[in-house]
Amino acid sequence: MVKKMDTSFTWTLMDWYRANHRALPWRKDKAPYHVWVSEIMLQQTRVEAVREYYKRFMDALPTISDLAAAEEETLLKLWQGLGYYNRIRNMHKAAQIVEQELGGVFPCGYAEIKALPGIGEYTAGAIASICFDVPVAAVDGNVLRVMSRLKNDSTDIQNAKFKKQIGAELTALYPQEHCGDFTQGLIELGALICGPAGQPKCEICPVAAYCQGREQGTAAALPVKAKKKARKKVEMTVFILHTAENAAEGQVKRTAVCKRDATGLLAGLYQFPNVDKKMQASEAIAQAESWGCRPKDLLRRAEYCHVFTHVEWHMTGYYILVETMPHAFQWATDAQLAQEIPMPTAFGYFLQ
Numbered sequence: 001m002v003k004k005m006d007t008s009f010t011w012t013l014m015d016w017y018r019a020n021h022r023a024l025p026w027r028k029d030k031a032p033y034h035v036w037v038s039e040i041m042l043q044q045t046r047v048e049a050v051r052e053y054y055k056r057f058m059d060a061l062p063t064i065s066d067l068a069a070a071e072e073e074t075l076l077k078l079w080q081g082l083g084y085y086n087r088i089r090n091m092h093k094a095a096q097i098v099e100q101e102l103g104g105v106f107p108c109g110y111a112e113i114k115a116l117p118g119i120g121e122y123t124a125g126a127i128a129s130i131c132f133d134v135p136v137a138a139v140d141g142n143v144l145r146v147m148s149r150l151k152n153d154s155t156d157i158q159n160a161k162f163k164k165q166i167g168a169e170l171t172a173l174y175p176q177e178h179c180g181d182f183t184q185g186l187i188e189l190g191a192l193i194c195g196p197a198g199q200p201k202c203e204i205c206p207v208a209a210y211c212q213g214r215e216q217g218t219a220a221a222l223p224v225k226a227k228k229k230a231r232k233k234v235e236m237t238v239f240i241l242h243t244a245e246n247a248a249e250g251q252v253k254r255t256a257v258c259k260r261d262a263t264g265l266l267a268g269l270y271q272f273p274n275v276d277k278k279m280q281a282s283e284a285i286a287q288a289e290s291w292g293c294r295p296k297d298l299l300r301r302a303e304y305c306h307v308f309t310h311v312e313w314h315m316t317g318y319y320i321l322v323e324t325m326p327h328a329f330q331w332a333t334d335a336q337l338a339q340e341i342p343m344p345t346a347f348g349y350f351l352q
Ligand code: SF4
Pocket: 146, 149, 150, 193, 194, 200, 201, 202, 203, 205, 206, 207, 208, 211, 212, 213, 214, 219
């Protein structure tokens, strides 16, 4: 007989969380700035990958006022590799609102937190419950997976009504105090026990007694998630145009880069010159000439596919040694490329 999901479920999960949770850098305290930055970074990125980004970010910008005052290019460089660059832009705007309109104090109510740019229901719920003990659920894909198994519910977890219903059911289970432990208990259960890939670890699950999916033998087949539309495929040719490195003659290697448009995918970041077409080597040389470069040698060719949420870039890169540096591009040194110029992973691959 499966137990009813009431407050005994809440306490069972919280007791397990307190004894078993991972020691993560952003769990050292309940400062909203720390929870906020980590939650935004963790969206679509693994915990292990986030650790290093989080440390670098906090070393560079230890307070919300440092974030508010930072230059956009500094932020994009700190975010380089995490993708979804609008997230850091929105955090920048939100930090400025906190500094300029809220007296430097992060809001403590769910609605006020959610009103900040880039903070949706999940992140607002996480910050409100973890930092301010507000009894409100934080429902993301992981929590929906766990809940659809616990309830043995085969509704598509992308269904907005289902998400709302789960949020309401969980909110009713929140304790009067220690709301953060319940939120984090659900997150931790989804990360360590009731994970997305393979079989859920029902044999060691602290809330197995409440799980209808386990009892019915359906847990591994849940959750149900409707298939997404196929991604669009785009063929591209990328030009890594650079000058010779010849320290003996006092020359410094420089590579052509240019800034992307201020709107759209990877807005405002830097890229190598490129065209939306797959080119053969001879065409690539002719293209470089048309930009005013004087190609001296075609050094190498490399292929790379970068997958975004809705589009795939199939890129052919040509490394071309050039003799002239036309003004159409900026010509960056290796040090500038490494330390100053924000270059998304899609192009950063060609720097390796
Ligand atoms: S019993 Fe299994 S399916 Fe149910 S919540 Fe625990 S790990 Fe997930």
